[in-house]
Amino acid sequence: MMALSDSTREKLRKISTATVATCLFKRGLRNQMIQGALPLHPVADSMVGEAMTVRYIPAREDLNGLDVFKDPMHPQRKAVENAPAGKVLVFDSRKDARAASAGAILVGRLKARGVAGVVTDGGFRDSAEIAVLGIPAYHQRPSAPTNLTLNHAIDVDVPIGCGDAPVFPGDVILGDADGVIVIPAHLADEIAAEATEMTAYEDFAAEKVAEGRSLTGLYPATDPANLEEFAAWRKQRGR
Template identity: 65%
Template sequence: MTKLDDSTRQKLKRVSTATLCTALFKRGLRNQFIQDVRPLNTQLENMVGEAFTLRYIPAREDLNPLAVFRDRSHPQRLAVEQCPEGAVLVIDSRKDPRAASAGSILVSRLMMRKVAGVVTDGGFRDSPEIARLSIPAYHNRPSAPTNLTLHQAIALNDPIGCGDVAVFPGDVVVGDAEGVVVIPAHLAGEIASEAAEMTVFEDFVTEQVLNGESILGLYPATEPATETKFSQWREAAGR
């Protein structure tokens, strides 16, 4: 499934979700940042991968007893075993963290299968254990009850909504210490390149501001002298 080229992946690992949101906004895309999800571990590198999706609906008690987990074709189990290496499992939990979308055992399995990360607009159980894993994981808040109490896994790798954002299979998902942004697949390469360039300029601006410069004429660069100074800085910095 994964078609994201390594050059684009590496660029996205070095830029912020804030910068990506600005690049997307320039193209008229205003609603790509997943709302109300947070990383369990802010010390990991950026999460980057193509979306592989799982959708929950409200549980119906007669169809959602604990025994459903014995079924090897259960959508949640299939998601964990089929999400491709390098992809991101994105879960539509209807923005409801009262029951867990998954727990540490399933997330550990995803990690061992070299999945790039996991995102839910619901909650994870065993969140302290998940926070110690080396896989990026994003959720709304901790939630101890099993997903079966409120959520019924119903569809695998269909378009979903996660935190008020439309997520299509294959969209490029990027997460950092602030949150998660979704990039339409056909824009990923150009967004990554633009964001990488924006990051170089923002690093220059930050250095100037910390040296006492005013933002006027600097950010945005409305003064010709700013462009000259940036070019000189960039050459000296080898960037």
């Protein structure tokens, strides 16, 4: 599997999850948006990185005491301590926010390691502290109890489901103000290129709509005259 290139990473930073969703839909991929995962703090720059995953199953009480965290190979701790810089750590928390996937100390460790962001379909504890750490973080809602109360961390870097979206290790994760979408790794370059082109036209169309232009023939671009105007607009703006 090829690593995410710097050029593709930078393209993805400038496009929206909505535009990517349309590109994926055209390829028959309809369930790539992680449902319920919203940004913990206002989003200034999009989160982009390859997925490292943590899988949970329902907790079994005799195996899930606090002493499990003494083991450095515990999957949650192993993932946090070994997540490579530039990756996005994605937790399959079974869509249950009642038990936290991580707290401020663990997320702080991810930031120190240069991780690009963290996503869960559950919740975080210490959410107010995480919100000021300066690392992109997406979750369902605040959560206080330790994940041990409901979830048992079972594996790292395996295929998971997060918010009903399939996430394979190495898939590209894009997060913006709307939420998080999963781009299959082998499609990342072509999706980034296509979405960049779509974004340019959408910016043009939005500008014309703001000027009072009708949608007919403009969006979608069924009138050739609009495409000619777009080409001139794009050249003028260096897009």
